[in-house]
Amino acid sequence: MKTSTFKALVGVAAAALLLAGCERPPVDSVQGGYRGTAMGLVYNPRILEKQIPLNQPPEALAAVPSDGPKAKDVYQNVKILGDLSVAEFARHMAAVTAWVAPQEGCNYCHNPANLADDSKYTKVVARRMIQMTQHINSKWKNHVADTGVTCYTCHRGQPVPQYVWSAPAPDKNVSRLLGDRAEQNAPSPVVGLSTLPNDPFTHYLLGDSDIRVAGTTALPTGNRHSIKQAEYTYGFMMHLSTALGVNCTYCHNTQSFGSWESSPPQRATAWHGIRMSRDLNVAYMDPLQPVFPDNRKGTQGDVLKVNCQTCHQGAYKPLYGAQMAKGHPELLAPVIATAAAAPAAVAAAGTGNLEPVKLYFETAKADLPADVGKQLEALIAYAKANPDAKLGISGYHDKRGSVAANAELAKNRAVAVREVLKAAGVTEDRIQMQKPVETEGGSDDKEARRVEVYAAK
Numbered sequence: 001m002k003t004s005t006f007k008a009l010v011g012v013a014a015a016a017l018l019l020a021g022c023e024r025p026p027v028d029s030v031q032g033g034y035r036g037t038a039m040g041l042v043y044n045p046r047i048l049e050k051q052i053p054l055n056q057p058p059e060a061l062a063a064v065p066s067d068g069p070k071a072k073d074v075y076q077n078v079k080i081l082g083d084l085s086v087a088e089f090a091r092h093m094a095a096v097t098a099w100v101a102p103q104e105g106c107n108y109c110h111n112p113a114n115l116a117d118d119s120k121y122t123k124v125v126a127r128r129m130i131q132m133t134q135h136i137n138s139k140w141k142n143h144v145a146d147t148g149v150t151c152y153t154c155h156r157g158q159p160v161p162q163y164v165w166s167a168p169a170p171d172k173n174v175s176r177l178l179g180d181r182a183e184q185n186a187p188s189p190v191v192g193l194s195t196l197p198n199d200p201f202t203h204y205l206l207g208d209s210d211i212r213v214a215g216t217t218a219l220p221t222g223n224r225h226s227i228k229q230a231e232y233t234y235g236f237m238m239h240l241s242t243a244l245g246v247n248c249t250y251c252h253n254t255q256s257f258g259s260w261e262s263s264p265p266q267r268a269t270a271w272h273g274i275r276m277s278r279d280l281n282v283a284y285m286d287p288l289q290p291v292f293p294d295n296r297k298g299t300q301g302d303v304l305k306v307n308c309q310t311c312h313q314g315a316y317k318p319l320y321g322a323q324m325a326k327g328h329p330e331l332l333a334p335v336i337a338t339a340a341a342a343p344a345a346v347a348a349a350g351t352g353n354l355e356p357v358k359l360y361f362e363t364a365k366a367d368l369p370a371d372v373g374k375q376l377e378a379l380i381a382y383a384k385a386n387p388d389a390k391l392g393i394s395g396y397h398d399k400r401g402s403v404a405a406n407a408e409l410a411k412n413r414a415v416a417v418r419e420v421l422k423a424a425g426v427t428e429d430r431i432q433m434q435k436p437v438e439t440e441g442g443s444d445d446k447e448a449r450r451v452e453v454y455a456a457k
């Protein structure tokens with residue numbers, strides 16, 4: 001082969017490689033905002049076709065009875081899920097095995113000779129991960145809504161989630177003549193192979209550097225943000241788009257990136273998502289650093305951390321919005337576990353009269369609010385200290401909505417409270433569901449949306 005032909009071939013191969021990194025036409029375009037507002041969304045049907053099978057939820061496990069002995073009474077070293085029945089606990093263990101270590105099985109986390117032993121780091125990490133998942137589902141509802149997450153949302157059947165990040169190696173040219181590249185001109189998939197700074201995560205998802213850079217006045221008066229800072233913001237925004245498989249217009253009116261008024265609602269959800277990801281990295285992932293072995297850390301010795309892609313994996317909602325947490329109440333909130341594991345409170349509660357307890361609910365919701373743990377704890381403590389006492393439960397609603405929907409809502413709120421009490425060991429024969437004569441709970445909105453629990457005869 002002549003050198004020139006060879007060179008030409010290499011040229012063609014290189015061009016093909018380059019193109020493989022691009023998206024070839026045709027693509028579909030969907031109008032997002034009003035015509036002419038530059039809010040069209042562009043989708044590549046071939047990428048979507050590959051994405052969909054990759055983002056299917058796992059099969060749900062059958063429900064199991066919640067009565068019978070509790071895990072904490074049967075096992076030796078159960079710190080978080082102790083209030084599940086033994087059957088529910090076994091179901092949880094089967095689920096995490098399928099979600100996190102299907103190849104390796106129970107022994108990925110357990111010493112088979114003694115399941116109570118904590119000597120494997122994976123078990124220690126997994127215990128903290130249960131708490132992290134509960135935290136996401138209960139404290140970050142403004143991002144994950146009732147859809148919620150389970151271990152599968154991030155892990156997808158692998159011990160190490162596919163999309164994680166860690167600190168990049170420092171630029172070795174910093175102190176040389178070539179100068180500091182400032183994380184730039186080194187094409188990185190993190191920023192969609194652009195030449196933007198390629199470590200936005202350390203700045204925005206561990207630290208809380210300012211993402212907003214645009215000035216709010218016509219003249220550059222008072223806006224101290226540099227072009228460099230704007231480049232960091234753009235680099236991070238490339239990640240947001242890639243992680244969700246969307247264009248900038250999914251969250252912005254590109255006529256004015258900074259304006260909240262003209263942004264689609266997804267931008268506000270994303271705003272919470274940024275704070276949530278940061279919270280997970282700072283409060284859960286980073287502190288696990290001493291627990292992980294070196295081969296599970298990044299090149300700089302930091303732990304692998306969470307970004308938008310860890311959960312989203314190219315979908316606008318993880319697993320295209322599949323209801324993940326629903327089939328796993330143990331991952332919804334730490335309420336049940338903390339409520340019953342309170343022997344000290346039992347002593348403090350003593351015997352005697354129960355002041356009626358009011359639990360306030362969100363508008364149109366019958367989900368147990370996350371902030372009622374202490375009140376439930378006190379109720380459960382009272383029930384334990386007074387084994388003969390009975391509890392009455394009544395649900396109320398505010399004046400918005402139809403009569404039929406409101407009756408259902410008031411009932412469901414009362415049922416939600418009954419279920420936690422039952423889960424904490426208050427038997428059903430001690431609970432009286434009492435429909436009030438007037439279920440509309442008064443004029444003040446918040447006061448109206450309540451469940452009352454009181455001593456019954």
Ligand code: HEC
Nearest residue numbers: 075076077078079080081093094097106109115116126127
């Ligand atoms: C991803 C890690 C992980 C996997 C896989 C796993 N477990 Fe566990 N297991 C844990 C954690 C964490 C605890 C402690 C839970 C707590 O503190 O509330 C635990 C506790 C237990 C206990 C209680 C032991 C005691 O006496 O304290 C039993 C029993 C158990 N697991 C059984 C199993 C079985 C059976 C399997 C396989 C089907 C399994 N586990 C798979 C993480 C795991």
Ligand code: HEC
Nearest residue numbers: 096122125126129130133150151154159160296304305306
């Ligand atoms: C928000 C995403 C997310 C969720 C939800 C999540 N994890 Fe993780 N998990 C991670 C990340 C990130 C790591 C770090 C990987 C590393 O450094 O090895 C990790 C690591 C682990 C490891 C250590 C694996 C290894 O081989 O080093 C275990 C075990 C684990 N998770 C179990 C669980 C369990 C059990 C749940 C559900 C109760 C869960 N995770 C939920 C993100 C998540």
Ligand code: HEC
Nearest residue numbers: 211212213214237238240241247248251257258267270271
């Ligand atoms: C998933 C939603 C989402 C996507 C997609 C997205 N952004 Fe953003 N963008 C946000 C949020 C949220 C903020 C504000 C962040 C904050 O204040 O913490 C923001 C802020 C910005 C800002 C700063 C605005 C200001 O007030 O200074 C710019 C510029 C920007 N985005 C550009 C882009 C570009 C360009 C793209 C496409 C490559 C993009 N964004 C894609 C959600 C998104």
Ligand code: HEC
Nearest residue numbers: 143144145147148240266269270273274307308311316317
């Ligand atoms: C712990 C997992 C997790 C992480 C991490 C995460 N998200 Fe989400 N996100 C979800 C879930 C679950 C939903 C679905 C909520 C629902 O059904 O309304 C969601 C929904 C969204 C939506 C709304 C989509 C729509 O069409 O309504 C946006 C936008 C979004 N996420 C952006 C982000 C951004 C940006 C990041 C990173 C800064 C991020 N998310 C990180 C779990 C996560």
